Amino acid sequence: MKKRRLNTSTARARLPELVKAAAxxxxxxxxxxxxxxxxxxxxxxxxxxxxxxxxxxxxxxxxQLSRRVEKLEDELEAIGIALFLQxxxxxxxxxxxxxxxxxxELGFEDRIERLPLRR
Numbered sequence: 001m002k003k004r005r006l007n008t009s010t011a012r013a014r015l016p017e018l019v020k021a022a023a024x025x026x027x028x029x030x031x032x033x034x035x036x037x038x039x040x041x042x043x044x045x046x047x048x049x050x051x052x053x054x055x056x057x058x059x060x061x062x063x064q065l066s067r068r069v070e071k072l073e074d075e076l077e078a079i080g081i082a083l084f085l086q087x088x089x090x091x092x093x094x095x096x097x098x099x100x101x102x103x104x105e106l107g108f109e110d111r112i113e114r115l116p117l118r119r
Contacts, residue, residue: 028053
C-alpha cells in the first residue's frame with residue numbers, strides 16, 4: 001500500500017476529516033502503519049495518525065506474541081533442566097546431592113531460601 005504523507009499545514013486543516021475517516025475503519029490493517037498517515041514538516045514525517053482499530057489490533061498482536069514468548073521460554077527452561085538432568089544421571093556415580101547444591105548447580109540460588117526447613 002502506498003504511504004500517505006501530509007505536511008503539517010495540510011494535516012491541521014484536514015484533521016477533522018482525517019480523524020472521521022480513521023474512526024470509520026471497521027477492519028484493522030495488516031500492520032500498525034498499514035492505514036497510517038505520516039504528518040510532518042514539508043511532508044517528511046515526524047508523526048503518525050493511526051486509526052484506533054489498527055492500534056488495538058497491534059496491541060493484541062503484541063500481547064499474543066508476549067504470551068507465546070513466555071510459553072516458549074518456559075518450555076526452553078524445562079528442556080534445559082531435562083538435558084542437565086540427563087547429563088547428570090549419565091555421569092552420576094550414584095551419590096546423592098542436597099537440594100541446595102542441586103539448585104546452585106542450576107543457577108537458582110535465589111530459590112534456595114524457599115526450600116522447606118531441613119530437620
